[in-house]
Amino acid sequence: MxxxxxxxxxxxxxxxxxxxxxxxxxxxxxxxxxxMPEGASGSKLGVIVNGTVEGDVHDIGKAIVSTMLQSAGFEVYDIGRDVPIRNFIEKAKEVNADMIGISALMTTTLQGQKDVIELLKEEGLRDKVKVMVGGAPATQAWADKIGADCYAENASEAVVKAKELLV
Ligand code: B12
Known part of the structure; x- marks a missing residue:
């Protein structure tokens, strides 16, 4: 690709x-x-909701991230692509998520990652749910700027970072 x-x-x-x-x-x-193996059955490392932000249909990389996290032993809910901001929060509430992963592949949709974090704050959930951001235009500097808990450049790094934060 x-x-x-x-x-x-x-x-x-x-x-x-x-x-x-x-x-x-x-x-x-x-x-x-x-x-791929499903990870250690019965001992989930944490619950992660992962999706691509609204307005963005790129989902190949996000799907790889979901698969790798699942294989590492996380319970992953992949909510797809072009996902409205509120749906990230609703799904996180529904499954009692420990972390939300947000993918954005275009500079024009990057803002959606910040919007999810802002809505989490409004809902009083920011302390409860970690946020991991990724996708080609995202960077560590961007993650710091919007107050995400971590940024990962690729799927294997996403697994390492998720383990650092949740395990
Ligand atoms: C494939 C592709 C498409 C496919 C998407 C198919 C699909 N189901 O995903 C199609 C053809 C549909 C498409 C459409 C468009 N595309 Co496009 N597309 C690409 C392309 C060539 C590759 C993306 C890809 O799949 N890479 C392979 C995967 C494995 O890598 P990845 O996505 O980067 O993911 C890795 C990391 O980023 C990270 N990661 C990803 N998500 C997450 C999430 C988390 C939480 C974490 C931690 C990490 C992480 O881990 C992944 C695995 O290692 C890129 C160019 C590029 N080089 O990126 C352009 C690109 C992203 N597209 C672009 C554009 C402009 C468009 C269109 C607007 C084109 C058009 N004129 O219609 C539309 C967008 C429509 C929309 N509203 O979304 C631009 C974006 C420019 C920008 N900077 O804003 C790019 C950069 C091409 C370009 N140079 O112009 N596209």
């Missing part, structure tokens, strides 16, 4: 090619998902 992204940026590939590659990648991830 990285290579496809570079060729897309250079005008060598076009949106239909990116969509085909994305479909292939999603199919591949689904095959791997079925083969």
């Amino acid at each position: 990285n290579e496809v992204g570079i060729l897309f940026e250079r005008g060598k590939l076009f949106l239909p090619h990116v969509m085909m590659a994305a479909d292939a990648m999603t199919a591949g991830v689904n095959v791997l998902k079925d083969l």
Whole structure:
């Protein structure tokens, strides 16, 4: 996908090619998902709600993060892509989440990560629920600025950071 992204940026590939590659990648991830161990059964490390913010349909990376967290032993509720801000909070309440993971792949949707944190504060849940942010335009500096508990650059780092915060 990285290579496809570079060729897309250079005008060598076009949106239909990116969509085909994305479909292939999603199919591949689904095959791997079925083969991944579920983590230590009965001893969940924590409950995590993970989704891509409203206005953003990119979900390949977020799905990989969910799968890796699940394999590491977390109970993960992947709420999909283009998720309204309030739905993150509602789901977190419903499943009594320890952490919310928020993905954003566009500079225009990055603000959604801040909005989730603000709504968590309004609902009086900020002390109870940790927030992890990620996605290509997100950085550690951005995470610090919006008051997220952590930022991870990729799925394996997400597992390490989640363990640091929740275990
Ligand atoms: C595939 C793709 C698409 C696919 C998405 C399919 C899907 N189901 O996801 C399709 C074709 C649908 C698409 C559409 C669009 N796209 Co697009 N897309 C990409 C592309 C090429 C690859 C993204 C990807 O899947 N990478 C592979 C995965 C594995 O990596 P990742 O997503 O970065 O995830 C990793 C980390 O970021 C991190 N991570 C991700 N989420 C999370 C969450 C947490 C909690 C944590 C801790 C970590 C984490 O871990 C992941 C695994 O290691 C990128 C270019 C790029 N190089 O990123 C452009 C890109 C993101 N798209 C872009 C744009 C502009 C669009 C469109 C607006 C295009 C258009 N003109 O219509 C639309 C958006 C529509 C919308 N409203 O969302 C721009 C965004 C520019 C910007 N900076 O704002 C990019 C950067 C391309 C570009 N250079 O122009 N796109």
